[in-house]
Amino acid sequence: MVYAIVFGALAVILIIWFIAAYNKFAHTKIKVQEAESGIDVALTKRYDVLVKEMEVVKGYAKHEASTLSEVIKMRKGMPIEEKVDALKSMDSMQSRINMLAESYPQIRANENFKQLQLTVRDVEEHLQAARRAYNANVTIFNKLVVSFPSLILAKLFGYRAFAFFVAEDAKREDVKMEF
Amino acid sequence: MHEQIEHLETLRHRANIWKGFLFIVSAIAIGVAFFFIFGDMPLGTEITMMVFLVFGIFFSVFYYKSQSKFVRAYKEFFALKVFESIFENISYEPEEYFTKELIESTYITSLGNRYSGDDLLSASYRGVPFQQCDLLIQNKGYGKYSTTVTYFKGKWMIFDFHKSFQGYVQVRQKQGKTVKPGMFSDKPLTQKVAMENMIFNQIFDIRASDDKLAFYLLTPHVLESIMELEKKFDGQMIFAFIDGKLHIALNNGKNAMEPSLSTQVTEAAADFILEEMKIIMHFIDVLLQEQVMQAAIKAK
Numbered sequence: 001m002v003y004a005i006v007f008g009a010l011a012v013i014l015i016i017w018f019i020a021a022y023n024k025f026a027h028t029k030i031k032v033q034e035a036e037s038g039i040d041v042a043l044t045k046r047y048d049v050l051v052k053e054m055e056v057v058k059g060y061a062k063h064e065a066s067t068l069s070e071v072i073k074m075r076k077g078m079p080i081e082e083k084v085d086a087l088k089s090m091d092s093m094q095s096r097i098n099m100l101a102e103s104y105p106q107i108r109a110n111e112n113f114k115q116l117q118l119t120v121r122d123v124e125e126h127l128q129a130a131r132r133a134y135n136a137n138v139t140i141f142n143k144l145v146v147s148f149p150s151l152i153l154a155k156l157f158g159y160r161a162f163a164f165f166v167a168e169d170a171k172r173e174d175v176k177m178e179f
Numbered sequence: 180m181h182e183q184i185e186h187l188e189t190l191r192h193r194a195n196i197w198k199g200f201l202f203i204v205s206a207i208a209i210g211v212a213f214f215f216i217f218g219d220m221p222l223g224t225e226i227t228m229m230v231f232l233v234f235g236i237f238f239s240v241f242y243y244k245s246q247s248k249f250v251r252a253y254k255e256f257f258a259l260k261v262f263e264s265i266f267e268n269i270s271y272e273p274e275e276y277f278t279k280e281l282i283e284s285t286y287i288t289s290l291g292n293r294y295s296g297d298d299l300l301s302a303s304y305r306g307v308p309f310q311q312c313d314l315l316i317q318n319k320g321y322g323k324y325s326t327t328v329t330y331f332k333g334k335w336m337i338f339d340f341h342k343s344f345q346g347y348v349q350v351r352q353k354q355g356k357t358v359k360p361g362m363f364s365d366k367p368l369t370q371k372v373a374m375e376n377m378i379f380n381q382i383f384d385i386r387a388s389d390d391k392l393a394f395y396l397l398t399p400h401v402l403e404s405i406m407e408l409e410k411k412f413d414g415q416m417i418f419a420f421i422d423g424k425l426h427i428a429l430n431n432g433k434n435a436m437e438p439s440l441s442t443q444v445t446e447a448a449a450d451f452i453l454e455e456m457k458i459i460m461h462f463i464d465v466l467l468q469e470q471v472m473q474a475a476i477k478a479k
Binding site: 031035038125126128129130132133135136139140 | 342373374375390391392393394395398399
């Protein structure tokens with residue numbers, strides 16, 4: 001009788017733990033996916049602004065327009081590594097646009113371009129926030145995947161660690177500030 | 180400066196003299212009342228009591244007036260002197276404070292049934308407008324034993340935040356003096372958010388209407404600055420980002436601009452007020468640095 005009670009109690013504890021751990025996995029996975037969709041939205045916005053900037057720049061710097069011909073691959077549902085590559089391509093394109101804008105004062109004076117530059121800043125801040133939100137949720141999920149006893153459940157349901165959205169090297173460097 | 184301090188000292192002494200008279204009259208009146216109740220009532224006790232009562236009221240009025248005069252002069256001199264040395268567009272109203280409705284809308288603290296404050300300052304620092312005041316929020320319970328619980332005593336600051344946003348993010352220090360939590364049940368959209376900074380998560384609880392908004396507002400630089408502030412100042416700190424505004428509530432049980440009658444007035448009083456203003460200056464510096472840093476990253 002005593003064994004039956006002990007066994008029953010252990011079984012109840014195990015079931016409660018199983019449900020709690022499963023829900024924790026499911027909840028965190030949803031948060032990761034939400035954060036990833038946030039990155040998608042920010043990347044798409046960034047891409048749209050970049051295209052608009054390119055149009056403005058091409059209007060003034062026809063000869064140098066060929067330097068802006070790099071293809072940025074953007075497609076729905078691409079893995080996080082490809083998103084990182086897309087962001088790198090956008091950063092590289094943005095640098096070239098900025099360089100051309102430096103050489104052509106007419107571009108810098110263009111009201112539309114000025115507005116787009118402000119939008120770029122805002123979009124980049126949103127992108128940075130989405131990236132941090134994604135990485136923070138991935139950290140929580142990946143900890144569950146590798147920690148005991150939740151790793152048992154991860155193996156059982158085939159959960160694998162998510163890849164981090166790694167910031168490009170240029171953004172990691174210290175920023176020199178002048179006041 | 181020296182003349183002003185001498186003048187303040189004269190006012191303080193005057194207030195202390197009236198306080199002394201009031202104390203003596205009260206003590207004698209209590210003694211007479213004791214005889215009146217427990218001893219043989221000598222002839223004319225009622226008249227004596229009436230005389231003491233009149234003197235008591237008389238001294239109370241003079242004490243209150245002289246104390247108010249000292250406090251007003253102290254604030255007008257020291258507070259304004261400090262404010263004018265660091266801020267622009269100053270409007271200082273010693274008797275005013277934020278409305279109860281405004282504080283209620285922040286979901287930072289419960290409001291109890293006693294709400295008061297003073298020293299409302301509106302100004303700008305490095306071009307950023309802000310407002311601040313001292314608040315005292317308490318709840319008095321009337322039962323068999325009456326109890327007064329202080330929910331909040333300290334400084335409340337409101338800034339115009341440099342990013343425009345719609346939503347709600349609250350950062351609440353876990354340790355320190357406890358503030359009765361705001362009524363989150365009335366704010367169903369708030370969810371708990373964990374930042375990537377583990378130390379920050381250990382010190383603060385973060386709740387937001389949208390976790391992406393929390394990451395957008397609480398950049399690594401802002402997180403570091405909040406932790407720096409937490410180290411520098413005693414008391415519990417709560418930050419609430421609400422629809423383009425930032426509220427900082429410092430529940431430290433102090434009212435920096437309230438002078439004590441028992442403490443001599445010295446030039447150091449200005450330093451004490453200045454120390455309290457450093458929260459505002461620190462945070463505005465952080466926000467401005469943040470703008471410069473974002474621009475620098477973008478330019479790379």
